[in-house]
Amino acid sequence: MTTYNLALIGFGGVNRALAELIRDEPERFASLGFELRVVAITDLAFGSLVQSEGIDLAAVLAMPRGSSFEKLPGGSVVPRNEELIKNCPADIVVEATFTNPLTGEPAISHAKWALESGKHVVTTNKGPVALCGQELRSLAAANGVCFEYEGAVMSGTPVMRMAHRMLGGLELTSVQGILNGTSNYVLGRMETGLGLDQAIAEAQGLGYAEADPTADIGGSDVRLKVAILANELLGANIRPGDVDTTGIQDITIDDVTRARAEGLRWKLVGEARRADDGQVLASVRPMKLSPEHPLAGISGATNALSFTTDLLGPVTVSGPGAGRVETAYALISDIIAVDEFIKAGVSA
């Protein structure tokens, strides 16, 4: 059985969920034809740990927040990211640090160090993909490795891979989606009469919201996802700043209640579409949707993406767009893609 050595960059909710699955469910991976061994972890809170024979995940997962890897063999109190990423014996670097929507850092550097040192990168981080995706894809290709990022858009719901693999032969003219679980949850709670701030606090408690929830409410989280989708699925070359963005911060309970009375629902909709002149136009804005709209029935933190195709018309996929285990699944689907790439190379 093939063994892949992983380096976990960031040891917050998502990478911890992945570590728990590796600890508890080896048979899930064995059925895929590989086993996963974590050989390095680095995190701002814990420091760094490298153990080439494999880290005892049960032990590190039991360490309370506030403790440090310093006392473990191969441990250090300082997160030595550059040195660790370049030199640790990992085949795959799993980047799950926080998203920096302005610079994409430090995740862009993490990805570059990994790819330049011949390691595959899988990530759930939107920043590097939205701000530097083309460069990172080229760097991966130049180094004969993969850069995979399914979780950057709808967490574990594999919309990009699904579009590439299942919609072959169709012309895609637009994508329209509910791409932020927090704002959709908040709008739904406002329909029940809850105020914006209370609804945001609930979403934070449930773990959907970004560290800074203004990214969810103000639309900048969706802006990154729309930029990624426009480039990935419509062949555009746009930056997040090119996406015309309005969030839900000015939607009131009155607006929501009045829409309900008219049989309509407010939704924060991200869209990218090819105009007649071939240009791709991208936007994020609150829209009042009628019940017939494919996105109108999407409730709670669920996300959905509707592809407009020439032969089928709209094809809509819905599923989780946030959550630690759900997002960890995106990493698994990326690791499967890496495995396929490696095995295709071996058998070619």
Ligand code: HSE
């Ligand atoms: N904060 C995001 C959301 C998480 O609420 O959808 C996934 O990007």
